[in-house]
Amino acid sequence: MSYEEILLETEEKMEKAATVFSDELKGIRTGRATPGLIENIRADYYGSPTPLKQMASISVPEPRMLVVKPFDVSVIKSIEKAILKSDLGMTPNSDGKILRLQVPALSEERRKQIVNQVKDLAEKAKISIRNIRRDSNRQADQLEKKSEISEDDCKSLKDEIQELTKKFEDKVNEYFDKKQKEILEK
Known part of the structure; x- marks a missing residue:
């Protein structure tokens, strides 16, 4: 696997993890009917x-x-x-x-329970993204070990993987914040 392939695969997997989280949020009840x-x-x-x-x-x-x-x-x-x-x-x-x-109105207590449920889902999505980062970093180390890329290329690949990780964790946080606001809205 090459430098570009690792980066592309990492981005695709992280995108999928964020999309799965977004889809899970659609089934979580707020005060409104959807x-x-x-x-x-x-x-x-x-x-x-x-x-x-x-x-x-x-x-x-x-x-x-x-x-x-x-x-x-x-x-x-x-x-x-x-x-x-x-x-x-x-x-x-x-x-x-x-x-x-x-669709019945939600009590304040139930709203807080739902927010905690969404928070747990968000954390699982972030863990999934970090696991993808870990696997990609391992692949980068293997390439360096096999002398297919230089030490500098390995470091820059890991930096790019970290940037992707931050980007998709931010995306998950954005989805969470939006859903939390929706749930707590009366």
């Missing part, structure tokens, strides 16, 4: 667990309400069961064709 709250809940669809976003359209007609309209009305009971099992604290109201979900 389709991201339920779109990845899996419901039984003809014997296989399928994400709701593939089975229904999810809309937000009001700030505290979600409307789920299945493409196939026969699976409405399955969707209803999946939402009840999801531990989101929402009970769907069904009229046989669509489901309405009222």
